[in-house]
Structures are given as structure tokens and as C-alpha cells.
Amino acid sequence: MPVKDDTKDRERTAERLLTASTKNWFDPLTEIDWEAPLLPDAFFIDEERCTLYGTPMWDRLGPQQRIDLSRHEVACTASVGIWVEVILMQLLVRHVYDQDMTSRHVQYAFTEIADECRHSTMFGSMITKFECPNYGPGRHAHALGRFLKTVASGVQPFAAALIAEEILDAMQREMMRNETLQPLVRDVARIHVIEEARHVRYAREEVARRMPNLNRAQRAMCRLLIARVAHVTARNLIHPGVYAAVGLDPRAAAREAWTNPHRSRALQDWGRRLVGFYEENGLMGGPGLALWRRSGLVAPDYRPGKSTNGG
Template sequence: MTTVTPSDRERTATRLLRSSAEHSYDPEVEIDWDAPFVEGKYFVPPHRSSLYGTALWERLSEQQRIELTKHEVASIAGLGVWFETILMQLLIRGYFKEDPTQAHSQYALTEIADECRHSVMFGRMIARLGTPVYRPDGINQALGTWIAHTATGPRMYAAILIAEEILDTLQREAMASEDVQPLVRMVSRIHVVEEARHVRYAREELARQIRAAGRGRLAFDKVVIGRAAYLTGRRLIDPRVYQAVGISPAEGVRAARANPHHRETMRWAGERVVAFLTELDLIGGPGAALWKASGLLPR
């Protein structure tokens, strides 16, 4: 299991602070928000669309397929904003108890600043797409509110890592794809570069927190982490996106969940974070059924 000492914690934070100073971006400057969309380009790589390869996909015109991916990327961005807002609340609550002279504390504030810019960037992209704002509601919204106000330790960092690393994997492919709209590629590129620091910070902090947690605490945390995995796997693509191309949410969800291409995409997107959380023994136990239902585990 990975271990992180207090001195390692400070050294990592110092490096991340330096990297933040050298490699941070202002989406207001870096992105041409007024540029028209490119005719014929998708908003996610077409083979990553939840309906790719299904009978419903074959029934859609090329323009409808592009429109579907526009709503899918909006759904992914909406979930990203939702998780980032939770993370910012958790980080600022943690910082309130920390020594402000320490590099680790200062990096927490730096990450909050990054996440503020990312949330504005995702919000501007959704507005530019002209789609609804897709985000969790109902019981998922209630659970998010609870996590934002109570989460600490392993369940805090593991839950956030699940969302961050899945988005990172999807965006790394999107930013390099010539099939994808330039706007989405640039948003993805900025997020990937800056999110790499956040993932490093969260991974090391998670390993440190686990060492301090008791067995009973970890059993409960595994349930919360499993629920976060279930939410991310099941709601990355909001069922309402299918209405944009004349498909009912229920029909779209059935087709996506039965679609081997989409199931493989979700396993692929979760591969890195699943491997890391498995190494830390955070998958299984009381949260095993939720992980299985999430669609993120390997076959």
C-alpha cells in the first residue's frame, strides 16, 4: 500500500504549488468562446457516445448523432461542476482547521482557485452548447449535500477521485480527437493539465488518511465510496439527454446499459481509479454491490 509521511506531504504540496504557478490557464483568455462550431464534428468521440453501435444509433441521422453527443458532453460537464462544487466545500472546510503557513494548506486553497475556474469554464461551455444544465437531482442531490457537509478522510478523497479520474480519462481522449469540436478539445485540454495536479494531491492524501482510519470507519467509508461510484457510473450520462433526439429517457437508458460499447467505455474510463482504490482495499465489503452496479469494474 502507498504510504505518505508528513514530510512527503509538504514536499508534494511545494512541487504542486510551483507547477500551479507555471502551468495554470485562464479560460477567458485561452478559449475563443465566440467561435462557431465546426460543421460535421462531434462533441465527444462518436465511439464514446452511449448509444454508439446500437439499433437506436443506426436509426439516427448524422446530425442527430452529433446533437446527442452535444447533450452528452453537457451532461458530463454538469456532473463535473456538481462534484467540483462539493470538493470546494470540503477543501475550504478542511483548510479552516489547518496551519495557513504550511504548503499543504496553501495548495488546498490553490486547488479551490483552480476548481472555481473549471466550474466557470464548464458553465460557460454548457451555455455555449445551448443545452439544459444536467446535474444530479432527487436522492443523488440529497446525498451530495450530505457529503459536502460531512465528508472527511478516505470517503472524501476517494469519492472525489472517482469523478475526477473518470472525467480525466474521457477528456484526454477527447482533446486529442480530430472528430471533436475545437471548443470541447480546448476545455478538455485545460482541465486535463490542471486536474493532473489535483489527482496527485488527492491520491497521496487518500493514502495518508487510510493509515489514520480505523477498521470500523473504513467499513462505513466503503459504502459511501461505493455509492459515489454508482452515481458516477449511472449518471455520467443523464437519461434526459436522449430527449434531444426524440428518444424517451427510459428507452435510451435501456439501450445504453445493454450496449457493449458503452459498457466497455465505462470500464475503460474507470480503469485507473479502480486499480488505485483496489490497491488501497477500498472496493468491496459493504460497498461491493454498489460497485458492481456502477458498471465501472473490469469483467
């Protein structure tokens, strides 16, 4: 298959994103009132999106324990967000290393890296404000992230980056619109959603440009890689330590959370747009489907729809 030269299209995309970046960017250290006290009775995420909502274990929790669990779950997700952004920054640096540093495509990559630095600082400040630990993704996932950031190349970094970007984006769009939540949570979500929209556009267009140029073996490898990333990311959004923080048995609570239909519905809602994009670009299928089903981001009986880029 001949490789299509999309340089001009890529440069136009980068030019638009650079222009948007000059108009809508935020310094979270000054944009957010970090000194404002947290509201004593407000949840940090919609209680129906808490991983234990609707379970017998949830029913046994008192009102303050439920709010505290929401606080720890949001902090944990933010710590995983930092982990993902650190990986993405390294992937972007590797991506531009052999390219024309004066191109708009590369200059937007540098702009996105700067955005991700601010986002990581913002998430870290929020975790500190919540008085929660830096849960992170867990030791095994941390090691797999090291592998990904070292070996991923071509379309793989952009396809893989979309997983966490789109899941967090869908989650935070809900959070920023929910006026009953902590104002700090809504402020952080708003900033991240506005700036992350550009990052998603950058990655999506790169995936759409590159996928038609892959041969069958490269497609299969990319499908399997992103399936593994989806599985690891979704399974590590919430560390069992969040349950211990509110007085629960962490192993028992984690088991109950993963069999909770409310939790499954949340993950599938947050992953729906991402999965649709992957289907359109031939990235769902093959042996990796078992990983997708175990991730919770699709239904247990999921079958990909007809793709525009099958093979």
C-alpha cells in the first residue's frame, strides 16, 4: 500500500491547534482558588459514579464515609492522570526527535507537553488539597507504562494516548456540569476539558492519517497494544487503598466494585466515544477483544461494529 503524504494536512491541523492554544489556556496555579475551603457536605464526583454505589457495602457506609470515598476516588484518578501524562510527554518528545523542529506539527507537540506539565501540577495540587496520598496506578501498571513509553512508535503513541485522554475527558465533562460537586473539582475539570480537547484532536487526526498506511501485521500489533493499554488503564483507575482509607477491607471492596453494574455502566459510558472512534479506524478486533471485555470499557458480549478500515 503506497504511503500517503499528509504533511500539508498535518500542518493545517497543527496551525489551528496552535491558534486555539493562544486563546484558551490556563495557569491553574493562579486560575484556581487553592485557599478556598472544601465544602463539608459536597461530593467530589456524582455519588452514582462512585465505584461502590448501589452495593451492600455502600449501603453500610455512613454519609461522611461516602463523601470521603468520593474524595479518595477522585484523588486516585488524578494520580493515575499524572502517570498517564508523564508517559505521554515522553512519547511526544520521542515522536518529535527525528522531525523538523520548525514545523507547526512539532511546535504543537511542544505546546501540548507544556499543557501536560501544567495539568500534572494541577492534579498534584488537587491531591494535596484533598489530603490524600499519591495512589498512582500500582507497581505492575507502573512497570508496563515504562515499557510503553520506551517502545511505542508510529501510530501507537497517539492511539494509546487517546485511551486515558478520552476516558478522563468524558468523566470530567460530567463533573464540571454538576453544580452539586465541590467547586474545586469542577474548576479542575473545566480547565482540563478545555485544554484536553485540543490534545484529543491532535491524536485523533494523527491516528486517522496513519492507520490507512499500516499493513495487516502492523494493524494487528496496534490493536493488541491498545487493548492492553485499555485493560491496564481501566483496571487501575481506582487503587484498593481508597477503600482502606474509609475503613473498608480493600480486597473485598475492590471485588464488590468490579462486579457492580453501576461501575460497569460508568466505564462503558466514559469509553463509548473512544470505542466508536477505534471502530471507525480499524482498531477493534482480534485477540485484544478479550482484554477490552475484561477492562469493563465494553460490555462482556461486545462485538465491534463494521469498521471503515478493516483488515
